[in-house]
Amino acid sequence: MCNCQGHSTSGPAAPGVGATPGLVPPVVAPEVPLAERIPIVDEGPEGAPPGPVPIRPCRNSFRSGCYVLNFTPIDGGRRRYEGTMRVDRSAPDGGPDNIIVSGDLYLRRIAFPIPDAEQPATESTAAAASRPATDENGRPIPILRPRIPIFPRSRYHSYLQAVRVTASANRPCTVTLVVEQFDYTQPAAGTFKGSFPATASRTVTLKLTQVPAVFPFTGPHLVGRWIENGTDKGAVTLSWVSSFFRRASVEIDVLEGAVAPQPVPDGAGGTEYFDTIYAKHGWQLSVISDQVGVPVPAGVDPTACWNTGALHNLMTTSHQPADLDTDWRIHLMFVPARLGCGRGVMYDQIDVPREGCASFCDDGYPLSETANFGAAGDQHQRDVPRAFLRSATHEITHTFNQIHQEQETAADNSIMTTTGSVANVLGGPTTGQPGIFPDQINLAVNTTVRHHLVHMPDPVIRPGGWPFASWFGSGVPQASDHNLFDPSELELTVTAPATVAFGQPYEVGWTLTNRSDGPLIVPDDVSLEALFATITITDAEGVAHPFRPFVIVCDNARLAELAPGESVSATHRVFWSSDGFAFPQPGSYRLTVAVTWSASGVPVGVVADPQVFVQFPVNSVDNDAAGLVLNPEVGKWVALGGNAYHLTEATSRLRQLADSGGSADALADNRPAPSLLAGFEGLLPDREG
Amino acid sequence: MSDEPSLAGEWHKVDAPECAAGYPEFLTFSAGRYTGRRGESQGFVRWDAGIFRLEGGRLVLSGADDRLVAYAFDIDGDLLRITDPEGCTFSYRRV
Numbered sequence: 001m002c003n004c005q006g007h008s009t010s011g012p013a014a015p016g017v018g019a020t021p022g023l024v025p026p027v028v029a030p031e032v033p034l035a036e037r038i039p040i041v042d043e044g045p046e047g048a049p050p051g052p053v054p055i056r057p058c059r060n061s062f063r064s065g066c067y068v069l070n071f072t073p074i075d076g077g078r079r080r081y082e083g084t085m086r087v088d089r090s091a092p093d094g095g096p097d098n099i100i101v102s103g104d105l106y107l108r109r110i111a112f113p114i115p116d117a118e119q120p121a122t123e124s125t126a127a128a129a130s131r132p133a134t135d136e137n138g139r140p141i142p143i144l145r146p147r148i149p150i151f152p153r154s155r156y157h158s159y160l161q162a163v164r165v166t167a168s169a170n171r172p173c174t175v176t177l178v179v180e181q182f183d184y185t186q187p188a189a190g191t192f193k194g195s196f197p198a199t200a201s202r203t204v205t206l207k208l209t210q211v212p213a214v215f216p217f218t219g220p221h222l223v224g225r226w227i228e229n230g231t232d233k234g235a236v237t238l239s240w241v242s243s244f245f246r247r248a249s250v251e252i253d254v255l256e257g258a259v260a261p262q263p264v265p266d267g268a269g270g271t272e273y274f275d276t277i278y279a280k281h282g283w284q285l286s287v288i289s290d291q292v293g294v295p296v297p298a299g300v301d302p303t304a305c306w307n308t309g310a311l312h313n314l315m316t317t318s319h320q321p322a323d324l325d326t327d328w329r330i331h332l333m334f335v336p337a338r339l340g341c342g343r344g345v346m347y348d349q350i351d352v353p354r355e356g357c358a359s360f361c362d363d364g365y366p367l368s369e370t371a372n373f374g375a376a377g378d379q380h381q382r383d384v385p386r387a388f389l390r391s392a393t394h395e396i397t398h399t400f401n402q403i404h405q406e407q408e409t410a411a412d413n414s415i416m417t418t419t420g421s422v423a424n425v426l427g428g429p430t431t432g433q434p435g436i437f438p439d440q441i442n443l444a445v446n447t448t449v450r451h452h453l454v455h456m457p458d459p460v461i462r463p464g465g466w467p468f469a470s471w472f473g474s475g476v477p478q479a480s481d482h483n484l485f486d487p488s489e490l491e492l493t494v495t496a497p498a499t500v501a502f503g504q505p506y507e508v509g510w511t512l513t514n515r516s517d518g519p520l521i522v523p524d525d526v527s528l529e530a531l532f533a534t535i536t537i538t539d540a541e542g543v544a545h546p547f548r549p550f551v552i553v554c555d556n557a558r559l560a561e562l563a564p565g566e567s568v569s570a571t572h573r574v575f576w577s578s579d580g581f582a583f584p585q586p587g588s589y590r591l592t593v594a595v596t597w598s599a600s601g602v603p604v605g606v607v608a609d610p611q612v613f614v615q616f617p618v619n620s621v622d623n624d625a626a627g628l629v630l631n632p633e634v635g636k637w638v639a640l641g642g643n644a645y646h647l648t649e650a651t652s653r654l655r656q657l658a659d660s661g662g663s664a665d666a667l668a669d670n671r672p673a674p675s676l677l678a679g680f681e682g683l684l685p686d687r688e689g
Numbered sequence: 690m691s692d693e694p695s696l697a698g699e700w701h702k703v704d705a706p707e708c709a710a711g712y713p714e715f716l717t718f719s720a721g722r723y724t725g726r727r728g729e730s731q732g733f734v735r736w737d738a739g740i741f742r743l744e745g746g747r748l749v750l751s752g753a754d755d756r757l758v759a760y761a762f763d764i765d766g767d768l769l770r771i772t773d774p775e776g777c778t779f780s781y782r783r784v
Contacts, residue, residue, distance in 0.1 A: 028732075305757055342740060342751040349754070369721035369740055395755065404753055406724060407737035418738045418755075420722045468754055472733035 018280030019092050019450035020414040020442050025534070025596070027408065028473035032196055033182040035102035035161040035455045037095030042169050058173035058210070062165070063220050064089035065243040066148045069103055071226055073234040080108045081157060084149060085238055086245040088282065088454055092447045101162030101177065102455040106151040146217050146241040148284065152325035153465060158183045159196060159457040163203075173210040175222060178203065184459065192353050193466045194459060204228055206236055217241065245454045246461075247284040248328035250274060250396055253291045253318050255335040257302055258361045259382050260289070261389040264443075277393055277415075277443050281450045294318050294333075303362065305341035312347060315356040324352070324464035330399045331356035332392065337363050343381060343391045343419060346398035346468065353467045357395035361388070365437075370420045372427030374437045387438035391419055400461055402449050403469050414446035485606050489516045492606035494593050499613045502586045503626035504679035505575040505638050508535070510593050512606065513567040524560040526595050527570040535574065536592040537582055547577050575679075576635025584630075586616040615675070625660060625674030628653045642683040651685050658684045694743070694764045700781035702728075703768075709779035711735045712771075716781055723750065 064087050071081040085103035094100055164178035180200035187194040208224035219240030226236045254260050263271035270276075278285035296302045297317075300310050315331050322329040337360030344359040361382040365373040381388040393415050402416050411421035423437045445453065452461070459465040485491075495509040510533070514520050523532040528547075535547040562568060574582045574591070583589060589612050596605030617623040628634070637650035645651055660674060696718040705712070713736050714728030725736040739751030747759040748771065761772040767783035 027727075308756060340740065340742065342755050342757045345755045345757070347754075347756060366721065371720075398754060403733070404737045407727070407734065407753065411738070420740065421724075421738055469733045 018444050020412060020444050020446040021092055025409065026448050030452070030456070030460075030471045031473050032457055032460055032471045033159050033161050033180070033200075034451070035100050037091065037093060037100050038097070038162060038165055039095070040097040040099055041164070041166040058168055058170060062087055062167055062175050062222075063240055065219070065240055066245050067220075067222075067238040067240050068146065068149055068217075069105065070237045070239075071105070071234060072236075073226075074232070076234065078110050080110060081105050082108045082149070082151065083157075083160075085160065086282075086454060088245060090282070091451065091454070093451060099165060100451075100455060101160075101165065101179075103160035103162075103179075104156065104458040105158045105160060105181075106155040107157045108155065146239070148242050148244065148247045150247075150326055150328060153459065153462070154186065154325075156184050156186070156194075156459055158201070160204075161200070175206075175208045175210070177206040177208070179206060180204075182457075184457075192464070193470050196457070202228055204233075206238075208236070208238060213239065242284065244279070244284040245282040246328070247286070248278075248330065248400070248463075249286040249288055250330050250332050251288045251290050251319055251322075252332050252334070253294050255302060255314075255333065256293045256296055258334045258336045260334045260361070261359075261381075261385060261392055264386045264389055272389070272443050274389075274393060274396065277389075280444050282454050288320075290320060291318060302336050303338050305337055306335060306345075306358065306360075308345070308347040308350065311335075311345070311358050312350045312356070315348070319356065322355075324355075324462070328462045330354070330396065330463050332396060333358045334361055334392075335359075336361055339364050339366050339378075339380070344395040346395050348399070349468055352464050354399045354401060354463045354465070357399045359388075359392040359395055365419070365423075370423050370427070372423040372437060373420075374423070374427075376438050384438050386441050386443070387419065390415060390422075390438070390441050390443060393443070394419070397445060397449065397453075398468070399463060400453060401456075401466060401468060401471065402445070402452055403472065405446060405449070408472075409446065409448050412446055413440070413442045414444060414449070415442075416445055416449050485604065487515065489514075490520055490522065490606055491515050492593065492595060492608045494591070494608045494610050496591065496610055496612060498611070499615055500583070501615050501622065501675035501679070502583070502617055503622075503629045504676035505573045505683070506582065506612065506679070507571060508574050508591065508593070509569060509571040510595070510608065511567050511569040512562070512595060514562045514564050517564055519561040519563050521560065522562045522568065523595065524568060525570070526568055528572045533570060533593065533595045535572070536594070537574075538590040538592065539587065547574060547582050573638060573679075575638045576632070577639065580632075581630060581635060583612075583614045586614045588613050618675075619672070621660070621672055622675050625657060625676050628657050628660075629676065629680075638680075638683060642685075645685065654680070654683070654685050696741070696743075696748075696764075696769065699784040700769060701784050702779065703782045704780040706777065706779065708775070708777035712773075712779060713737070715784075 067085045067087065069083045069085045073079060083103055083105040085101065088094065088100040089098050091098070091100050159182040161180045161182070162177050163180055166176040168174045181202050181204050182196045183201040185195045205227040206224060207227060208222035210220060210222050213219060213221040217239040221240065222238040224236055226233045252260055263273040266272045273287065275285045275287050297310065297314055311333065314333060318333070319331040333356065335358060341360050341363045343363045344357065346354065346357040348354055348356045362380045364380040365376040365378065365384065365387065367373055367377040376384045376387055381391060397416055405412060405414060405417045406421055411417045411425055413422055413425050417425070422441060426437050426440050456471070460471045491513045493511050493513070496506065500506045510526065512522060512526055526533045528535060537547050576582065590609050591612055592607060592609040594605055594607045617626055631649065631653055633647045633650035634653050637644045637647050637654065657674070657677065657680065698718065700716040702712065702714050710731070711734055713725030713734040714731060715726040716736070717724050718741065721740055721742060723736070723741045724738045725734055727734050733753070735752045736750065737753045739755065741748065741750040748762045749757055749759045751757050758774065763770050769781040770778060772778045
């Protein structure tokens with residue numbers, strides 16, 4: 001359970017605010033470059049001595065949002081580059097300085113060489129800022145209200161990942177970006193998946209100064225130089241165009257006999273719908289409600305489960321023609337279907353990838369799937385508005401190339417977890433009671449999916465780009481996906497008993513120690529709740545399960561200096577999580593503790609994996625005690641640290657456990673205390689609920 | 690009482706040819722849902738979480754893109770053998 005629910009807002013949401021905090025980081029890193037959080041280094045004007053508080057501070061020089069980026073190489077001839085840069089200062093995983101910067105660059109050829117391209121590096125910033133915008137033929141483009149630009153897929157050139165930001169606190173307002181550039185290899189003719197190199201093609205420094213915006217731009221406007229290996233390569237401009245990071249549109253068509261979901265209350269006097277849900281994640285999603293009553297295709301039973309071919313045909317005959325090189329436009333079709341068809345599908349893996357998806361209004365929430373559907377059990381989607389909206393948004397998000405979180409991270413109450421898993425996450429002692437499923441459905445993606453939606457390269461995300469899930473890594477677990485420290489540099493030691501009684505909470509401690517000669521930047525909180533540390537338990541059959549914290553601490557842990565010889569530690573009582581008991585049966589297990597983080601864009605970490613043997617009960621006392629405590633409510637009691645007297649079943653069972661060992665009656669009868677009792681020290685109830 | 694075989698429980702992939710690399714190493718069936726877990730060296734798996742049922746002698750299951758696909762299958766003791774629409778045959782053993 002997370003202490004930090006995302007909230008919808010009435011009215012326009014602040015872009016990028018509202019993702020469900022992820023319970024665990026991705027188990028596999030995407031096989032594409034992906035910008036990570038970075039620190040902002042404050043820097044005064046060059047040569048200026050440190051002084052009193054500046055009287056002309058810089059404001060909004062690097063405002064969050066989308067910037068149009070233009071790069072004019074000195075020796076590029078007819079070659080220029082244009083694209084977008086996303087300055088994300090609202091990412092839940094943005095780190096202590098809360099900033100992630102990524103961008104996409106496209107090649108732009110012009111018909112006639114413009115003398116500007118041959119200007120020497122000494123061109124003034126005023127001149128560079130005053131060059132007129134021109135089209136491919138050198139003609140000034142019409143003055144339109146700036147918005148997030150979209151460029152043709154075939155002209156995609158490279159992905160930009162900022163690894164360092166330096167900004168001045170006072171005027172002149174400067175920003176220096178160190179960016180890793182990953183050159184893109186276009187897909188072969190007839191295919192849709194290109195490739196990025198595993199390491200950056202080059203590192204670029206953008207030295208920028210804020211200047212007055214050039215009409216029609218109104219936001220922050222920065223001009224400067226593009227520098228590679230200390231060599232000035234040309235002029236660069238960044239012009240802010242939107243508080244959103246990306247934009248797209250969804251065209252909705254409804255088959256005869258079907259309905260589409262309607263906006264649902266947000267609990268704050270407003271409503272939530274596809275556009276407001278995406279606005280939480282920094283996307284400007286335009287909803288185009290196109291046709292209603294689309295005729296049922298001949299030979300198709302609309303109340304049966306639809307095959308992908310029939311859905312693709314329906315899309316091609318009903319959707320408005322879309323130029324995917326100028327509009328990230330997807331098609332969402334609502335058809336009836338019936339219970340048991342899967343509630344929706346991202347069917348379009350035919351020809352051009354990910355153009356459309358479908359949602360089934362007469363599918364629903366059969367109790368045969370999970371009892372945790374509660375009040376929505378056996379109802380059709382059309383009659384459960386919040387769940388219907390969630391399910392349709394799930395398919396839209398598949399179409400933007402996002403995958404189930406059961407596979408990428410863990411099941412949670414977020415849009416890309418399958419519906420049944422969401423119900424199971426919400427399930428528990430209150431299953432079936434009003435107000436659980438669907439009311440507690442969180443209409444937001446989690447941190448991982450939000451990160452992808454904002455910062456994955458354009459070709460991976462956009463409709464008509466990479467095929468579904470083709471960005472997914474090759475299966476190396478995340479811990480080994482990181483650059484691991486040598487123990488002589490940074491050592492992780494795990495303190496845990498080699499054996500534990502069956503049903504006994506298992507106290508595990510771990511310590512991170514700097515064994516090197518200099519300071520290292522490491523997490524200052526390595527507890528499980530701070531999400532830098534993870535525990536994975538592998539049983540004797542080789543089946544691995546992540547052990548997730550029941551509570552997440554939302555005050556962001558930070559990266560901080562750890563001096564040589566210094567340590568940072570944490571402990572955790574491993575017993576039960578929302579996935580069940582850590583050691584559900586006696587036997588041998590391997591416990592893997594990993595502490596991982598991103599060091600200036602480089603994934604690093606440390607791992608330790610001791611063995612533990614869970615002992616078989618040796619007598620009826622141990623057996624009975626295990627039967628008492630291996631109960632989900634007792635699990636929650638332990639996960640909450642005890643004193644959870646609202647858990648009446650747990651309170652009762654633990655009172656019985658307390659009475660079974662060490663009591664006067666037990667001692668009088670020469671009854672031994674249960675072996676597992678030692679693990680409940682400090683956890684037993686001291687009153688009757 | 691139904692004569693349909695029960696898939697409930699955990700299964701581990703065995704006897705898997707190269708064509709089955711996209712199916713998860715481990716499967717868990719419970720009630721009307723399943724979850725698939727990747728093995729350590731596996732990439733993206735097409736069965737990750739969703740619904741399943743036995744229908745008309747076939748295993749119908751929703752995949753990673755929520756598509757509902759029917760698979761030929763048979764159970765012999767603790768061995769579950771599946772053939773996908775492309776003709777790839779692979780097996781799981783009940784854990």
